[in-house]
Amino acid sequence: MAEAKKTFSIKGMHCASCVSVLERSLKKVPGVFLAGVNLATEQATVSYDPGQVNESQLSEAVSRVGYSAEFIAAEKSEEAIQQEKRKELKKLKGLVIVSLVLGGLILWGSFPAVSETAPELLKSYWTQLVLAGAVQFWAGWQFYAAAVKSIKHRTANMDTLVALGTTTAFAYSVFITVWPSVVKSLGIEPMPYFDVSTIIIGLILLGRYFEAKAKAGTGEAIKKLVGLQAKTARKVIGGKEIDVPIMEVKLGDILRVRPGEKIPVDGVVTEGSSLVDESMVTGESMPVNKQVKDIIVGATINKTGSFLMQATKVGQDTMLAQIVKLVQQAQGSKAPIQRIADKISSYFVPIVIMLSVATFVLWYDFGPQPNLPFALLSAVTVLIVACPCAMGLATPTAIMVGTGKGAEHGILIKDAESLETAHKIDSIIFDKTGTLTKGKPEVTDILPFGNMTTRDILIISASLEVGSEHSLAESVVNMAHTENIKLQSMENFRSIPGHGVEGVLNRKRVTLGNRRLMLQDKIDIAAIEPQIELLENQGKTVMILALNGKVAGIIAVADVIKDSARDAISTLKAMRLQTAMITGDNIRTAKAVAQSLGIEKVLAEVLPGQKEAEVRKIQAEGKIAAMVGDGINDAPALAASDVGIAMGSGTDIAMESADITLVNKDLSSVAASIRLSKKTMRAIKQNLFWAFGYNIILIPVAMGVLYPFFHVLLNPIFASLAMALSSISVVLNSLRLRKAKINIAD
Amino acid sequence: MTIYMTADKILVTIFGTLGIGLTYWFFLMKKEKAIEAKEVADVVVEGGYSPGVISVQHGKTTVLNFIRKDPNSCLEEVVIPEFKVRKFLPLNEKVEIAINPARKGKFDLSCGMNMYHGKIIVK
Numbered sequence: 001m002a003e004a005k006k007t008f009s010i011k012g013m014h015c016a017s018c019v020s021v022l023e024r025s026l027k028k029v030p031g032v033f034l035a036g037v038n039l040a041t042e043q044a045t046v047s048y049d050p051g052q053v054n055e056s057q058l059s060e061a062v063s064r065v066g067y068s069a070e071f072i073a074a075e076k077s078e079e080a081i082q083q084e085k086r087k088e089l090k091k092l093k094g095l096v097i098v099s100l101v102l103g104g105l106i107l108w109g110s111f112p113a114v115s116e117t118a119p120e121l122l123k124s125y126w127t128q129l130v131l132a133g134a135v136q137f138w139a140g141w142q143f144y145a146a147a148v149k150s151i152k153h154r155t156a157n158m159d160t161l162v163a164l165g166t167t168t169a170f171a172y173s174v175f176i177t178v179w180p181s182v183v184k185s186l187g188i189e190p191m192p193y194f195d196v197s198t199i200i201i202g203l204i205l206l207g208r209y210f211e212a213k214a215k216a217g218t219g220e221a222i223k224k225l226v227g228l229q230a231k232t233a234r235k236v237i238g239g240k241e242i243d244v245p246i247m248e249v250k251l252g253d254i255l256r257v258r259p260g261e262k263i264p265v266d267g268v269v270t271e272g273s274s275l276v277d278e279s280m281v282t283g284e285s286m287p288v289n290k291q292v293k294d295i296i297v298g299a300t301i302n303k304t305g306s307f308l309m310q311a312t313k314v315g316q317d318t319m320l321a322q323i324v325k326l327v328q329q330a331q332g333s334k335a336p337i338q339r340i341a342d343k344i345s346s347y348f349v350p351i352v353i354m355l356s357v358a359t360f361v362l363w364y365d366f367g368p369q370p371n372l373p374f375a376l377l378s379a380v381t382v383l384i385v386a387c388p389c390a391m392g393l394a395t396p397t398a399i400m401v402g403t404g405k406g407a408e409h410g411i412l413i414k415d416a417e418s419l420e421t422a423h424k425i426d427s428i429i430f431d432k433t434g435t436l437t438k439g440k441p442e443v444t445d446i447l448p449f450g451n452m453t454t455r456d457i458l459i460i461s462a463s464l465e466v467g468s469e470h471s472l473a474e475s476v477v478n479m480a481h482t483e484n485i486k487l488q489s490m491e492n493f494r495s496i497p498g499h500g501v502e503g504v505l506n507r508k509r510v511t512l513g514n515r516r517l518m519l520q521d522k523i524d525i526a527a528i529e530p531q532i533e534l535l536e537n538q539g540k541t542v543m544i545l546a547l548n549g550k551v552a553g554i555i556a557v558a559d560v561i562k563d564s565a566r567d568a569i570s571t572l573k574a575m576r577l578q579t580a581m582i583t584g585d586n587i588r589t590a591k592a593v594a595q596s597l598g599i600e601k602v603l604a605e606v607l608p609g610q611k612e613a614e615v616r617k618i619q620a621e622g623k624i625a626a627m628v629g630d631g632i633n634d635a636p637a638l639a640a641s642d643v644g645i646a647m648g649s650g651t652d653i654a655m656e657s658a659d660i661t662l663v664n665k666d667l668s669s670v671a672a673s674i675r676l677s678k679k680t681m682r683a684i685k686q687n688l689f690w691a692f693g694y695n696i697i698l699i700p701v702a703m704g705v706l707y708p709f710f711h712v713l714l715n716p717i718f719a720s721l722a723m724a725l726s727s728i729s730v731v732l733n734s735l736r737l738r739k740a741k742i743n744i745a746d
Numbered sequence: 747m748t749i750y751m752t753a754d755k756i757l758v759t760i761f762g763t764l765g766i767g768l769t770y771w772f773f774l775m776k777k778e779k780a781i782e783a784k785e786v787a788d789v790v791v792e793g794g795y796s797p798g799v800i801s802v803q804h805g806k807t808t809v810l811n812f813i814r815k816d817p818n819s820c821l822e823e824v825v826i827p828e829f830k831v832r833k834f835l836p837l838n839e840k841v842e843i844a845i846n847p848a849r850k851g852k853f854d855l856s857c858g859m860n861m862y863h864g865k866i867i868v869k
Contacts, residue, residue: 080836081834081836084836084837088819142817142818145816145817145818146793146816146818146820148793149792149793149794149816149818150793150794150862151793152793152794153793153794153795153796153798153862154772154773154776155773155793155794155862155863156773157820157861157862158820158861159818159820208819212819328832329830329831330830331832332825332826332827332829332830332831332832332833333827333830334825334827341860342854342856342860345860345861346860346863347774349773349861350769350770350772350773350774353769353773354766354769354770357762357765357766357769358762358766360758360762361758361759361762361763364755364758364762365751365755365758365759388859388861389859389861391860392858392859392860392861393859396825396832396858396859396860415830416827
């Protein structure tokens, strides 16, 4: 017995007793095996025999006890959709085999060269009529059904063409079989075309079969992403751990994640630590160390340790769900390049029908004798060879594969238009802090003087800075922590804003700060001036440490450039893109950073509100500019640019303001995005060229334009083969993108 | 070579021309009336979309319930590019698509292969 499962919402529940009342009522419906109602999610899950139970019975069972059921909200699962598609494919396969086998038999009995060897039965026109009739009205029924339905709407499509074409060939053949003498009296040899009508149907169905199979591949990325979702979570309730379905995880739940398990939802680590492989969601290949308070993303894999986490995002709010939604939306959007194809394809089928009628008339009036079969076959060939599907598939299949491919690499593309524009980009503007740099100052240089060591300088400075709240101070203390240095206690700590800090350690007066502080304390720094200048020219901030009024060392701090930045920039330059950097920093620091990265243009001392204007200035020079930023502070600049690229996590508002979001936070993905765009656009152009070229060349050939010169006519069977291959080739060309290399490392 | 227009040829020419004219009129000159959707509208997917033209209010959320009754695989997906929708429509099941138009205009609605068309008019 079949068993189906359905989850639907219930309105009007307020207490735990509602749950049991509802469950009882649902279970009473004949054919329902199990019914579970969840008060928290206000949802019922019912497993039942679909042959016995339908929605209205369930709905009635719910309303009988005073609540209302809502079925529409429950989305059909990806698995169910796949199952439906598989069932359809299987049915199609059967139709293809039957029609091609029967078509083959008819061909054997009728094709001049081979019919000698065929049994008499197959040579009989009446036998052929029966076999062809079966194909025409059983295997080909779907064409009629679709054609009739669309004619009611006064639209025509592929099915209309196939139905018209094959019916014409079939009807003519039937006429010949039934009244051969009538045809003979017109001076035409009574030769039916049952082979034509059946084999056309067989081949077109075969084409549809392969097309459907190939098309399934274009949506693979979404399937993979959805498949990443964990099915269950291990919930901790009152010290006990129980496995619950993922749907039942609520905000704030404490969950246990063991090594090797998938992290069920987004959350924060509350106890324990582990290495987490986030590659499936972010594309980042190195496992990341996660400790208490660290954010973890659902659907990533816990490698080493066991830990507890608190759920902060569940259901449709998780990063994975957001990513899936974004990719789905992108695949539903339309690329501007598609507009012409759209316009043409909406007129295409009626035009082909008109051309086919014209072909008939021209061949009948001016063609050679016997004019009727010539006119008929040519008209049928025109109907069959025309391939509107290829035009319809050319752009969307490539967009689907392209956006999916991006998602696999941690590149989320908002819509088809962004993907299309990205290939035209000729200059890229980077925001500095947090994009090219890590956004957190780090100690870069420690220079000891006299008999001091690097370690001494760090111990003293960190012991002093621990009392300060300045971000530069934090970097010194952090460094001491990573070096496992034990800090010493400082007396008489004093912070002098805009200058530095002072204190007393082991009865020595300690001063740490900038030039101004040294000047104020009358400490001579003339001897170390060259070193200070050198560091400052590298874009670093310098702090001078003095003990009892004498210089002891220098600590230089800088916002460290990301490891991936240098390679990313040089790759972009190799792609002949102009690079620019925009920052609020002073020109000296900005220039130093830009120079070390090889960035050509520097826009320094730009206030956050002015970034947008700077982007517009570059665009005014006729450039197609991409802006790369963190997506939060520079949202207006991202929106103003032609393609806004945000480096950020999937849950950020960044995804709203940016055209492309790099969830892998990898700068080299900027180049990868542009490469992906170029490859996708190339595939689209090839597809459109093929789809249009095919129709533009083969329709006139089918009409017989070559006949007066070369006596060449297209056989309708070849026409159907060409048409089937045409749409498949477009889909296959799009699928090639799946294997395209977009990363240098690939 | 002289071509004689015999009676049958004249007939074929006349009927052919009429056929072309009829095809043009039937498929390319149709005008559909827009059906106004309040908050919810059902769209039956069977050989096309009924209603074929739906008018919705600007700035308001309208829920379109698509019900595919046509087993033809061409109609298995519905695409509304303006609202970034590409949805699989399971046979005989209601699929809810909520749209909240941010701008006015005429927007296309089509099947996955762009063979069947409908329109959403935002007023």
